[in-house]
Amino acid sequence: MTEPGLLDREGIFAALTDLAAALAEGDFARVHASVELIVVGGAYMAIRELRVGTDDVDTVTRLSKELTNVIADLAGRFDLAPDWLNDHAAPFKPQGLTLEQCELVFERGPLRVYLPPPAAIFVMKLSASRADPTEHDREDMIALWPRCGFDSPAAAVARFRSAYPAELEDPYLEEYVAGIERAAGT
Secondary structure, eight states, X not given: OOBTTBBOHHHHHHHHHHHHHHHTSHHHHHHOSOEEEEEEHHHHHHHTTSSSOBSSEEESSOOOHHHHHHHHHHGGGGTOOTTSEEOXXXXXXXXXXXXXXXXXXXXXXXXXXXEOOHHHHHHHHHHHHHHSOOHHHHHHHHHHHHHHXXXXXXXXXXXXXXXXXXXXXXXXXXXXXXXXXXXXXX
């Protein structure tokens, strides 16, 4: 870990290793054969070493009450909030994102953790930055841009619109994405 309460790549994997061990024991293991998580947000960025760290691990996978109890029990070991691993990003999952599109990055016992393609994270952050802009989201989109494979800002906006078809039309969105492309230096 980089500092108390902040998880870097190593800290995330250490916490997930302890979670996997806890899931393999006791009542949880008797009821649940496995847990598959799709990790997004700052944890995605930290695992890909595109950001120093994050204070939580967001997933678009819905977590059961039993799983959240195990997660809360482990929080004290890492000086983290009880919901250090959470499903707060689940409502923002891009339409069409499937587990098969994701890369397996961690597997221990009953726990498997996946990361979506960079373009999926980009459109999630684009959605988040429209709703509640943060400097982290913009910085993350700049870091992600070269990895996404978009051939233009228009292509990124088209991907965004297919991932979030209910979003209101924004006539300045392509201009905003063009600014991200320029800042990324591509």
